[in-house]
Amino acid sequence: MSVREKLVRNIALYSGLTFVICFGSMWLAVSSLQAAFLLGVIVTALATAGQIWLQDKRVKQELLKGLQEDISYREIEYGATLDDERIEWRSFDEGVAQLATRHFQLLGYFTVEPAKPRVTQAFALLLDPSTCTMAELMFYEAHGGSPEHDGVHYRFTSMVGGTIKLHTTNQMPDSHMHLLRSECEVCSCYPAMGLMELLDKHQRMLATVEKRSGWQASAGWNVERYVLQMREHQAELKRRLQKKGGFAMLREMERFDADPKFKWARSTEKLKKHGQRELTALDAARDDFSRQPLLALQHSEMRGSASFHNSAQLVMGNNAANHGGDNPYATSDSAFDAPELDDEAMERLQNLQVQVEQSANWCYWVAGLTLVNMVLSFSGMHWGFALGLSLPDLLSAFSTGQNDISFVLRIVLNLGGLLLVALFGVLGLQARKPSLMAFVAAIGVMTVDSLLQLLIYVKVDGSNPIGLLLHAYALYALVRGWLAGREMEKMMA
Structure with missing residues (x-):
């Protein structure tokens, strides 16, 4: 097993353990299986993103440790x-x-x-x-x-x-x-x-x-x-x-x-x-x-x-x-x-870089429109942009619709939405480098949110399919960016 595979395995184990602990704690705190599961997913996603960032930083420091600028x-x-x-x-x-x-x-x-x-x-x-x-x-x-x-x-x-x-x-x-x-x-x-x-x-x-x-x-x-x-x-x-x-x-x-x-x-x-x-x-x-x-x-x-x-x-x-x-x-x-x-690869490499940046820009659009939707919701508006993430809206709606949860938990739920917006913005910044792990994380979050959009479309009568279609296209753009970034790394190797 390679070093990278060992790190991925350890992160997966860490994520699983985090979800079990968080889910169990929240279930005991709020006595709601749905709320505990939702909070467990959100906290695990944030904790996993933090663990990936930390391990990535440690690996980089170890590999750069041998550089001697003052040789x-x-x-x-x-x-x-x-x-x-x-x-x-x-x-x-x-x-x-x-x-x-x-x-x-x-x-x-x-x-x-x-x-x-x-x-x-x-x-x-x-x-x-x-x-x-x-x-x-x-x-x-x-x-x-x-x-x-x-x-x-x-x-x-x-x-x-x-x-x-x-x-x-x-x-x-x-x-x-x-x-x-x-x-x-x-x-x-x-x-x-x-x-x-x-x-x-x-x-x-x-x-x-x-x-x-x-x-x-x-x-x-x-x-x-x-x-x-x-x-x-x-x-x-x-x-x-x-x-x-x-x-x-x-x-x-x-x-x-x-x-x-x-x-x-x-x-x-x-x-x-x-x-x-x-x-x-x-x-x-x-x-x-x-x-x-x-x-x-x-x-x-x-x-x-x-x-x-x-x-x-x-x-x-x-x-x-x-x-x-x-x-x-x-x-x-x-x-x-x-x-x-090889001179012929130059144009292909430049085109791939453009594709990576264009795909990463979707993270900025999603993060920005999600933040606008949160502000509109907080202002009492009942409309928003279809491309924004649904998870922050769901957290906000849950916090206002439940009367038996504590004030601290309401704050945590609303901060969770802001953290998701910040996370998506950071993923866009990293994906432009390009970082394949950032693309994978963005694709994962967008996939979960797209499934939520699909559930809303199926369960809620009269719901508009535009949000689902925009989410599907954004997911397609992120996958294209990941493929372009992978090809760039192979060409630069």
């Missing part, structure tokens, strides 16, 4: 230990030597701060000025956790136009890695592939993205800017994922686990929408955090005759001169097997 790289000595944990330094030597034959310059060895608990990470960073490509050889070891990601992994990174980020790695992709992808990212994963073969894959992808975008690889890489673009990526992720619900994130991760992807990218138009820039633009964010992006090693010297600071400055100065001409690794598109940048 820094700290320089470490070759041969050093991290928190008394030994690093297999020899595992770097062969890779550094191989990359040196392809014009890569060693910038130094680093670790991440703030460090992840019970994890040892060390990096060797190298830069090829001729292709503006950063190579990262990473030693990773989890203590007491899953060993599936342990060992030495390789990653090549380039920037095209200063905004499009290209990643090629030999790590096994997982659902969390896919969830935390950037909007301007082109990523290819080749698990267990060798270092030099992986480099060839990356250079072919770089050449193709340059050709399709019409932009060139960005010159000006150094370690500090490498970290600054990571911070920029983390901040962009936080802004984007804050708009998503926790259950929507879990659903996206479950779809990835069911059908893993090894390559992903957005369409060329979406990748280019942020425009071009120089990497020097990253420098403006250097002082936005209390921790500097690059933390120097204390009481030690770097391996080699020059510090990485000098080599980084040398590389940055030589980038523009060495980048002229065509990419030496350029190949034809037929040899390229990186992600397909």
